Amino acid sequence: MIKNDILLRAARGETTERTPVWMMRQAGRILPEYRVVRAKAKNFVEFVKNSELAAEVTIQPVNILGVDAAIIFSDILVIPEAMGLPYEMVEARGPLFRTTVATMADVQKLNIATENELSYVTDAIRLVKKELDGSVPLIGFAGAPWTILAYMVEGSGSKTFSKAKGFLYTQPLVAHALLEKITTSTILYLKAQIAAGADIVQLFDSWAGILSGPMYFEFALPYIDKICEAITEVPITVFAKDAHYLPAQLQHIKCDVVGLDWTMHPQRVRDLLPHKTLQGNLDPCVLYGDEKTIIHHTHQMLQAFGSKRYIANLGHGLYPDIDKEKAKLFVDIVKEYKHNA
Numbered sequence: 001m002i003k004n005d006i007l008l009r010a011a012r013g014e015t016t017e018r019t020p021v022w023m024m025r026q027a028g029r030i031l032p033e034y035r036v037v038r039a040k041a042k043n044f045v046e047f048v049k050n051s052e053l054a055a056e057v058t059i060q061p062v063n064i065l066g067v068d069a070a071i072i073f074s075d076i077l078v079i080p081e082a083m084g085l086p087y088e089m090v091e092a093r094g095p096l097f098r099t100t101v102a103t104m105a106d107v108q109k110l111n112i113a114t115e116n117e118l119s120y121v122t123d124a125i126r127l128v129k130k131e132l133d134g135s136v137p138l139i140g141f142a143g144a145p146w147t148i149l150a151y152m153v154e155g156s157g158s159k160t161f162s163k164a165k166g167f168l169y170t171q172p173l174v175a176h177a178l179l180e181k182i183t184t185s186t187i188l189y190l191k192a193q194i195a196a197g198a199d200i201v202q203l204f205d206s207w208a209g210i211l212s213g214p215m216y217f218e219f220a221l222p223y224i225d226k227i228c229e230a231i232t233e234v235p236i237t238v239f240a241k242d243a244h245y246l247p248a249q250l251q252h253i254k255c256d257v258v259g260l261d262w263t264m265h266p267q268r269v270r271d272l273l274p275h276k277t278l279q280g281n282l283d284p285c286v287l288y289g290d291e292k293t294i295i296h297h298t299h300q301m302l303q304a305f306g307s308k309r310y311i312a313n314l315g316h317g318l319y320p321d322i323d324k325e326k327a328k329l330f331v332d333i334v335k336e337y338k339h340n341a
């Protein structure tokens with residue numbers, strides 16, 4: 001039994017007394033309390049693998065910011081690692097893979113990730129569930145297959161991901177073989193998260209928007225479709241950043257919630273997807289503004305989405321230099337807002 005299950009009810013399309021709210025990257029560097037715990041680990045990868053520390057920072061934003069859900073502290077890159085491609089997190093630069101995927105032989109060498117390699121995540125989930133004691137739901141997550149492929153082929157972050165995109169054109173069969181393996185791993189991983197206690201799961205397709213519509217429909221959406229078909233136990237959210245051609249197609253996908261970034265038009269997506277719950281989409285940069293600015297833009301967003309089938313969030317993750325008090329202000333504004341009947 002979850003005491004505050006407002007987010008789950010919104011995800012299932014039930015009426016809620018107010019709009020639920022959480023923030024992508026709510027567990028992170030904006031919280032001084034996070035930085036204290038983070039300093040106890042040798043590096044980011046070790047931090048993620050330490051279930052006790054991961055559980056501790058997962059719960060922090062629930063207590064400090066008052067959000068309506070916790071999201072398990074981990075990273076989307078644990079899947080490549082479990083498949084056999086280890087990653088590092090280079091300070092101020094981001095992810096780095098010393099080995100990348102280029103050929104069919106490389107794909108054949110990769111494992112299907114199982115719960116064994118990822119038990120540190122399911123252990124952290126069990127610790128969090130115990131600690132939360134039913135106060136709010138826990139969100140599990142994974143990267144969407146295309147975004148995971150992008151890192152495995154590119155080897156790092158990139159403005160263009162031209163190497164990863166080029167790979168789709170030069171080696172489409174290898175790309176599909178890799179996407180299949182990532183998809184199988186991701187389904188097993190999400191099911192393990194759910195068995196450990198995740199109440200809802202989210203797929204992050206952070207690099208969706210760099211593909212053209214036709215390429216997305218060939219190399220990304222079919223795998224998201226497979227995952228959504230397989231996850232029947234709890235609601236599932238698809239967040240495909242900057243994918244303007246996508247909402248019209250998502251009506252055919254078995255997801256419950258659709259995440260939107262700030263470039264998406266709430267009412268237009270609502271018209272296309274009347275049977276999905278929408279989540280988003282405040283530009284995190286609004287939180288650099290003063291109180292009046294934050295109230296104005298948050299109210300504008302709440303009005304645009306309306307009171308039904310809606311979960312308030314940012315359009316992407318919090319930036320590390322955002323003031324924690326401003327993030328809390330955003331949460332408070334949403335929680336206090338009364339929609340006109």
Ligand code: CP3
Nearest residue numbers: 024025026027028044071072073074075076094204206317
């Ligand atoms: O609070 C939460 O949202 C949960 C934690 C979470 C992290 N990563 C922790 C993290 C989540 C949901 C992610 C997902 C993730 N990781 C995505 C998808 C979401 C998105 O932002 O588009 C992506 C693309 C990654 C890959 C990744 N991890 C990058 C590009 C970076 C470097 C960027 C940066 O801010 O430095 C990371 C590192 C990372 N993952 C940090 C955190 C808190 C920062 C590193 C640190 O704290 O030392």
